[in-house]
Amino acid sequence: MMMIQNWMVAHATKQQQQLRRLKITTHRVIVATFLFSISFFLFSPKIPRSPTHHQFADLRNLLGVPNTLNVITNFPFLVVGVLGLVLTLEGGFFTISSQAETWAWILFYAGIIGVAFGSVYYHLKPDNNRVLWDTLPMMVAYSSLFSSLVIERIGQRIGLCCMCALLFAAFTCVLYERIYDDIRLCLMFQFILPLAIAAAAFVYPSNYTHARYWFSSIGVYLLAKFEAVSDKKLYRANNYVISGHSLEHLCLALIPFLLSVMLIYRERKLKRLGDVKDQL
Missing domain, CATH: 1.20.1070 (Rhopdopsin 7-helix transmembrane proteins)
Incomplete structure (x- = not known):
């Protein structure tokens, strides 16, 4: 019985450690993405909205509704x-x-x-x-x-x-x-x-x-x-x-x-x- 309890405690501890490592990795990825985005804004040229953004494939006018x-x-x-x-x-x-x-x-x-x-x-x-x-x-x-x-x-x-x-x-x-x-x-x-x-x-x-x-x-x-x-x-x-x-x-x-x-x-x-x- 004691062995089973020890195994359960060890298993739970291992899961917590894995979750903690996963959280740390995810935080690093989010921070890296954020820093990349800031760099993109600071060092990339201005991007105006392209007129093609408003050109959709379906332009049908049915019942008078564009x-x-x-x-x-x-x-x-x-x-x-x-x-x-x-x-x-x-x-x-x-x-x-x-x-x-x-x-x-x-x-x-x-x-x-x-x-x-x-x-x-x-x-x-x-x-x-x-x-x-x-x-x-x-x-x-x-x-x-x-x-x-x-x-x-x-x-x-x-x-x-x-x-x-x-x-x-x-x-x-x-x-x-x-x-x-x-x-x-x-x-x-x-x-x-x-x-x-x-x-x-x-x-x-x-x-x-x-x-x-x-x-x-x-x-x-x-x-x-x-x-x-x-x-x-x-x-x-x-x-x-x-x-x-x-x-x-x-x-x-x-x-x-x-x-x-x-x-x-x-x-x-x-x-x-x-x-x-x-x-x-």
Whole structure:
């Protein structure tokens, strides 16, 4: 019996050491990515938004609506965003264990609603003046999603501070692009934050069940980015039924849906005393 106990203690210690090494490695990768991004901003030339950014494959005008499918494929964002916001505010439907988490998820669903309206406004007449209304709500959604992970898995104080800092950074990036016609800060933000979300979901253990939905959402996000860069090729491949950009909208709308399912079905795990002390 004593041998079994010793083996269990040794095994648990080994797992903790492996997790600690993994966290250190992940922190180093994130810091290196951040430093690379700063170097990219400081030493690379200004990058204005290219006019080709607004040239999508599907330009059909159906029922008098310009770029029809690129517009109407934003409707799922509105449905999921409104339902998610209402259920979060209701307080008894989603499994959310702290007020800080509630604030983060409220902001996330508000950002998704903003994506619906902002993207519709942009796609009705795509240009540099309207694109910020498409970009900013998505950056707000990224910020709140990462903050909710930090609040849940690392600590409430650092998560709330992170959320405030990221929101300030999102508005600063968009304002900088608007004033100087330079998309470098927005590119950095949109590159670093999804990477940070994936890293945090992988490295830090969840306090809830059904954490696999985070990884499903990451997979859907990668698929959406593939569809975005393959806009014209996918449009030709399906005989001009739907473009890659419209498919990207549908894929991205699936992410808040998956996370909402997670919030409905997940349950709080029993925490060890040591884990509780680490978050205080």
